[in-house]
Amino acid sequence: xxxxxxxxxxxxLGAGDIPPVHEVNPQATSPFLLTADHYGRVLPxxxxxLGVTEAEMTRHIAWDIGIAGVAERLAKxxxxxxxxxxxxxxxxxxxxxxxxxxxxxxxxxxxxIPGNEGISEWxxxxxxxxxxxxxxxxxDAAISRRLHAGQPTVLVSLHSFTPVYxxxxxxxxxxxxxxxDTVLPQLLLKHLRIESDLVVGDNEPYxxxxxxxxxxxxxxxxxxxxxxxxxxxxxxxxxxSGQQQWAERLxxxxxxxxxxxxxxxxxx
Numbered sequence: 180x181x182x183x184x185x186x187x188x189x190x191x192l193g194a195g196d197i198p199p200v201h202e203v204n205p206q207a208t209s210p211f212l213l214t215a216d217h218y219g220r221v222l223p224x225x226x227x228x229l230g231v232t233e234a235e236m237t238r239h240i241a242w243d244i245g246i247a248g249v250a251e252r253l254a255k256x257x258x259x260x261x262x263x264x265x266x267x268x269x270x271x272x273x274x275x276x277x278x279x280x281x282x283x284x285x286x287x288x289x290x291x292i293p294g295n296e297g298i299s300e301w302x303x304x305x306x307x308x309x310x311x312x313x314x315x316x317x318x319d320a321a322i323s324r325r326l327h328a329g330q331p332t333v334l335v336s337l338h339s340f341t342p343v344y345x346x347x348x349x350x351x352x353x354x355x356x357x358x359x360d361t362v363l364p365q366l367l368l369k370h371l372r373i374e375s376d377l378v379v380g381d382n383e384p385y386x387x388x389x390x391x392x393x394x395x396x397x398x399x400x401x402x403x404x405x406x407x408x409x410x411x412x413x414x415x416x417x418x419x420s421g422q423q424q425w426a427e428r429l430x431x432x433x434x435x436x437x438x439x440x441x442x443x444x445x446x447x
Contacts, residue, residue, distance in 0.1 A: 191305040195224050199310045200317045201263040203251060209259040210331040210440070211433060214318060214394055215250045216274040217243035217338060219265035229269055230293030240287040241267045243339040245416030250337050252426030257433060262321060264314045269295070271306040273314050274336075274393050281391070288345065318398050326402075333363060333440065334399040334406035335433075339413045340384050352415060354380030356408030358387040359400050363407040366439055370432045384410060405440065 192199075201218065220242035222229060228236070235241065247263070254261035264273045269292055275282040283303060285295045325332045336356075342349055353371060357364040364381075371379045387408055389396050399406030409429070416422045 191223050191225055191302075191309045193224060197221060197265055199264055199266055199313050201261075201265050202317075203254040203261040203263075204258060205260055205321070207254075207258050207260040208330070209257050210333045210437060211257055211259040211335055212318075212321065212325070212332050213250055213254055213257075213259050213261040213335050213337055214398070215243070215246055215261065215263035215337045216272075216314075216394055217268050218247045218250060218263035220267040221265050222267055222270060226270065226294055229295065231269065231290065235290050236267070236269075238290075239339075239341040239413060240290055241269055243337075244341075244413040245422055246337050246339045246411070248419060248422030249339075249411065249416050249426050249429075252423055253337075253429055253433075256426055256430035260321060262314070262318050264310070266310050271311050273311055274338075275391065276389075276393055277307050277311060279390065315393070315397070318394070322398060322402055322404070332404055334395070334404045335363075336394045336399070336406070336408045338408060338410045339416060340410045342412055342414045344384070349384050349412065350378050351380035351383050351410075352377045352412055354383045354385070354410040356382055356385055356387050356395070356410060357406070358389075358392075358395065360406055363405045363436070363440070366436050367407055367409075367432070370435060374428070380410070 220236055222236075231241075238244075250261050250263060253259070269284065269287060272282055272284070283295050283298070283306060285292055322332060322334075340349065340354075355364040355367045355371070368379060368381055371377055387395050392408075395406055395408055398404070411425055416425050
């Protein structure tokens, strides 16, 4: 079978691969809709190891360390709907516009990704259509269902960040990220700053923008939802104890914020 025929008939994900989308509490009544773009680090079997060592695949370049445990626990504590993406960001980054260079990186930080070098447009499209699009289609459908039902919806995009990036230490324990909509981030920052043990980042270590982000601009801002990004430092949530503690802290804070949003935005 020639390459053209193979490309026309074969899919990236096969019988031995897991679905890209993972959900918790899809029928939840909480106003908070949680997303985790970099929840997992699975590689499709067809891609092998992408030329990346297992040691590198456990690092932050492959996924958001610790955020899966925080997201799962927070969804249960808030009785909130969580939509998460299981495949590694090295296959396709589900928080990057597909046209961005960093969507399918050939180098991440200082690590080369040989399996992403010189891939065909068909291969790129397969990653988009089988991983990126099902994830974002599911978020879009969930938002549409909620809005149609008149269910208040507040988007919270959960991420984690490495304590040291490119040799520079990052002092923040947690950051609130935003672009155009500052309602929820400012409430979140207010509550986080009350916690005396925290160094809080205001749009740190990243700021949201249309060129480098996808989930908040497309599902939050474009649909008029109150929204925020959250970044937690990975060394604080690397084990189950840290994940539980941060989930409990955020659940307590979001419970208070929900009361404030009810008064300001008729969120019940």
